[in-house]
Amino acid sequence: MKIKTRKSIHLFCLLVLIVFISACSSSSKSSGAADENTITVWTMTKGLDEFVTEFEEESGVSVEVQAIPWENAHDKLLTAVASGKGPDVLQIGTTWVAEFAEAGTFLDLSDYITDYDNLSADNFYESAVETTKFEKQTIGIPWYVDTRALFYRTDILGDLGYPNGPSTWEDMIEASRQLADRGDDQYAIDLPATDPQFPFVLAWQFGWNYEVGEGAANFDHANFEEAMKLHHLFYDEGLSQTGEGKEFFQAFEDGSKPMFISGPWDIKTIKDRAPDIEGKWDVRLMPKAENNKSMMGGAHWTVFHNSDKVDQALDFINWMADPETQVKWYEANSELPANTVAWEDPILADDPMVSTFGEQLEATQPLPLIPEYERLGQELLNTLEQINRGGADIDKSLETYRNEVSRILGE
Known part of the structure; x- marks a missing residue:
């Protein structure tokens, strides 16, 4: 009786162990698959989480958006740099480029740009592109621009x-x-x-x-x-x-x-x-x-230096840099497109006040690119x-x- 009971207990434990290992393996695979298809994005701009649903549907990549108030963003980025734990994609204002680039925050995108239709420097205002450069590196892609x-x-x-x-x-x-x-x-x-x-x-x-x-x-x-x-x-x-x-x-x-x-x-x-x-x-x-x-102001999309989702991150940035996407973003948030082709859309081209800003953007200069x-x-x-x-x-x-x-x- 005792031997039979002991065998039953052993068999039960073995079955529990198999189920546990199987569950862990399944959970691990599921978690890994989810991770592979999920990127994190930090932004100081409201409304992005709802805006990116179209990208998610087209690409199959989930975008976890964290909106950070501008007044907290600088300290949060410093913490991310110090810990090495940042997002895959982050927004950076033009005046912060040199400071955070010097700290090694961003992945150098120079070798990736030719692989994506919308990331070429020729697509953007020259001054905007200048604000993405630091010590011969390209640390970002222009997202939206502004001037005075x-x-x-x-x-x-x-x-x-x-x-x-x-x-x-x-x-x-x-x-x-x-x-x-x-x-x-x-x-x-x-x-x-x-x-x-x-x-x-x-x-x-x-x-x-x-x-x-x-x-x-x-x-x-x-x-x-x-x-x-x-x-x-x-x-x-x-x-x-x-x-x-x-x-x-x-x-x-x-x-x-x-x-x-x-x-x-x-x-x-x-x-x-x-x-x-x-x-x-x-x-x-x-x-x-x-x-x-x-002045040439605005913001760029950048990739955090140790992201392991570079391809997905750049797919997202490429989508955000597309002229059609940029026009939709302007319609939703009144932030001016960095992509010059987007300015041919009637919603921008036929508005004389907005067109004035488009003309002024041709006569801009980046602020001193120093930390x-x-x-x-x-x-x-x-x-x-x-x-x-x-x-x-x-x-x-x-x-x-x-x-x-x-x-x-x-x-």
């Missing part, structure tokens, strides 16, 4: 003889002085005082360029100083308000600030927030000094704040800024 242009009230500027807006900075100064002379609390333009990119844009228009090898000496050039003095003129003469003042879109609607410089997203915002001035405002190219260059760029930009804003609001001497303040740049760059 001049929004203006056609009715108010038309009364001053500028129905198409001021085309040069000389015209801008003349028109602005007339606008400020209208009376108390009347200004000309709301300059982007908190945008670290704008001072660089202004300097480019005066013929200045940042040369990586020159370091702090870049900011000792006469045309850079000329641009900063122009910036100060608008505050010194009361053409632009020092301080926040009236709510931004209210000031544009009531005409107390009939011009501002911003990106394409504000087309929709004005239509939604200020419907009473429909037909009384427009967008034009940036005013010209030596040129009318603006320290954001610190240099923020420090320049602090310097201009001291000049414009604190009354600090321009020459002395710019000298102090150059010293600070030298310290930041470790010269």
